[in-house]
Amino acid sequence: MKTGNKKWKVAVVGCGGMGAAHIEALIDSGRAEIVSVVDIVGKKAREYKERYNAKRYSTDYEEEVRKNDIEIVIVTTLPSLHHQIVNSALSYDKNVLCEKPISNSLEGAMEIINAAKKSKGKVLIGHQLRYMEPWQTVIKELKDGIIGKPLVMRMTGNQQTFGEIWEGQKRLIIDTSPLIDCGVHYVDLMCLIVDCKAVSVYGQGINLDPLLPDVYYNYGLLQVKFADGSIGFYEAGWGPMMTQNAWCIKDFSGPKGSYSILYELDHNTPDNPPTVATYRLQKRLIPSTTCLWKDVMVSEKIITKNTEKGDSLKDEHNFFLDALENDISLEKYLIGAYESLKIVIAADRSIKENRVIYL
Ligand SMILES: NC(=O)c1ccc[n+]([C@@H]2O[C@H](COP(=O)([O-])OP(=O)(O)OC[C@H]3O[C@@H](n4cnc5c(N)ncnc54)[C@H](O)[C@@H]3O)[C@@H](O)[C@H]2O)c1
Incomplete structure (x- = not known):
């Protein structure tokens, strides 16, 4: 299995507690570069850009997830927003790591499963344990x-x-x-x-x-x-x-x-x-x-x-990045998150x- 040679270009959507935890784990692992940080609150996004030396920040995830230099979108907003952000990223064939729960509703979760079927991007839900x-x-x-x-x-x-x-x-x-x-x-x-x-x-x-x-x-x-x-x-x-x-x-x-x-x-x-x-x-x-x-x-x-x-997130990140680098299907993990x-x-x-x- 190929591992760890590539530096993935990442956008993080949601500059709160888990946003920081994901960014710190990724920077420390050396397997990713934080290109963009996004938060609806501009002050938080700007602060994260400076704190983590990201290339840019934004308050608009729709604009950011479509950009050519983004390969992975990490979704760390509250659960009710997960499905719309994940689906937007998938519609541009981006890979997505979304915090658990997959959504706060079964309808939202099913929308993600259906969007994943149509996308070239892969999705993993962050059941880190x-x-x-x-x-x-x-x-x-x-x-x-x-x-x-x-x-x-x-x-x-x-x-x-x-x-x-x-x-x-x-x-x-x-x-x-x-x-x-x-x-x-x-x-x-x-x-x-x-x-x-x-x-x-x-x-x-x-x-x-x-x-x-x-x-x-x-x-x-x-x-x-x-x-x-x-x-x-x-x-x-x-x-x-x-x-x-x-x-x-x-x-x-x-x-x-x-x-x-x-x-x-x-x-x-x-x-x-x-x-x-x-x-x-x-x-x-x-x-x-x-x-x-x-x-x-x-x-x-x-x-x-x-x-x-x-x-505590590094094992999850390694699993996800290894799956991307080796083209391993993540479908059964998505179904597990739904169940x-x-x-x-x-x-x-x-x-x-x-x-x-x-x-
Ligand atoms: N894996 C774990 O152990 C663990 C632990 C805590 C939380 N979580 C999960 O992580 C997720 C985030 O939790 P948190 O504690 O970091 O929340 P938080 O409130 O600290 O951060 C959420 C951030 O999202 C931002 N946001 C809201 N709307 C947005 C939008 N439209 N676009 C961009 N940003 C927006 C908020 O301004 C806020 O900064 C939740 O799904 C939660 O369940 C997981």
């Missing part, structure tokens, strides 16, 4: 049945946030609920692990912020049942009132044992950016259901990642209609 080394190990081992099946999959993504970060999350909540926006990451992993369809979903959501209108919710949970009998649980809560206790539970149980990812960051408060992330992959395999603790085979693998310079969106959107509907949704 599935490309990361710790998760790749976990997915493979669980899929291969290391703890048997069916599985109980418990995941949480509660974030205690304040100030600017919380203000940004509130804007995101109004655009797309945490259960859809963040849930799609973890439901995507569940789908990869069980490798079968979801059959039913139940969701609950509640608004704990007195200033946020009650049509929105800043805490949501979902339960999903898969065709092989496995069940998944995910909860996401954002804001200053969330506890830090359940911010990152990643637990799996099966007939032959349990598997956990214990995730640690080297910071003490939400305001203090971490530099190192440690993943402890902890397995407890039981030889039989009647065994005693002394018979349990306990093992731990530790993987450390530098969290600076967008390190996980379908489940989290059903959970959101379940909240609104107060009933179980059968898929």
